[in-house]
Amino acid sequence: MLLAVDVGNTNVVFALIEAGTIRTRWRIATDVRRTADEYAVWLLQLMAIEEVERSAIATMIVSSVVPRARHNLEVLAQKYFGLNPLHAGEGAAAWDFPIHVDEPRTLGADRAVNALAAHAGFDGDLIVVDFGTATTFDVISGDGAYQGGIIAPGINLSLDALVNNTAKLPRIAIDHPRTTSVTGRNTEDQMQIGVFWGYVAMMEGLIARLKAEIGRPCRVIATGGLALLFQRHTRIFDAVDADLTLKGLAILAARAESLNEEKFRA
Incomplete structure (x- = not known):
């Protein structure tokens, strides 16, 4: 196990x-x-x-x-x-795909693992969106190479910055706004609209720019705790896989075990 x-x-x-x-x-x-x-x-x-x-x-x-x-x-x-x-990324668990960034060693292990798992699970060019402390957007080409990406503040960080640097704004839960209007009538609703729909607009805008730059059809895969929440309110995701990182670690571990067995037989 x-x-x-x-x-x-x-x-x-x-x-x-x-x-x-x-x-x-x-x-x-x-x-x-x-x-x-x-x-x-x-x-x-x-x-x-x-x-x-x-x-x-x-x-x-x-x-x-x-x-x-x-x-x-x-x-x-x-x-x-x-x-x-x-x-992950070292020794028998080293990456076996190209990483096309200026300093490959600075790529976060979680992002590389996500790229590995996404390529194993989906065909073609991919954009992986991971909702963590930061929200990351990673571009993986059809041959599995990591092409680069974007790092944006996570939605919780954005909300913390807003609440911690203002005197009177309350702490709110991150959720879909209670009102269908984007004109809030009270402080809580205005904050909820700004945080939630502002984040959706940011994601939709960045993904549209990435797709235009890639210039080929590609699929968008989301992972991380808030992926399911946003999936219900935007059509930018083609698939959501909350376990993408863990699946990538399982792939790496199996590959390392295979390499060790080959060395033993040799």
């Missing part, structure tokens, strides 16, 4: 993947001070609830955009599972 770990700026997702199928997933807030022992207490209890023995974990793979979280996850793997974890 594979233990896949996706470390984002806001949350860390742990998932158990068996024969390519995601069995379960758990989420914990990202905290670089969290020790391997703290991870273990939390994770092993959840595994016990699922009736999964720690000995069932044969491989652990980590994708991280938080370098300071790496050490404690490595200690977790070694101390509690007897494993040396794979790291």
Whole structure:
């Protein structure tokens, strides 16, 4: 069984993947001070609830955009599972597709993993939109090469900036506005309209520009927590896959295992 770990700026997702199928997933807030022992207490209890023995974990793979979280996850793997974890983009789990950016090593592991999974799951040119702490737009050509993309502030960051830098605006939930009008009659409705429809307009505008620049038919794949919310109110997404990153990690881990088997036979 594979233990896949996706470390984002806001949350860390742990998932158990068996024969390519995601069995379960758990989420914990990202905290670089969290020790391997703290991870273990939390994770092993959840595994016990699922009736999964720690000995069932044969491989652990980590994708991280938080370098300071790496050490404690490595200690977790070694101390509690007897494993040396794979790291997405390194060693046997290195990328095997071209990355056409000025500094390929600066590309976030999550974005590269998404590109890998999207190309494996969908044909042709693709735009992958990932709703995380930041919202990213990544362009993948039909041959699987990463062509570049866009980084925009995540909608939660935008709302936090608005609320934290004004004296009287309240904190609101991110949701579709209650009114069908875009002329709000109270402060909360005006904020909801501005945040929600403003974000939809930003996404639609950027995707239209990307498609015009690509100049060929392409599909738009969305992932991340808010993808389903926005999918109900815009037609820009051709598909939504909330597990795109985890699927990419499963592909990388399987490829690394295959490479190790080939080396052993050699």
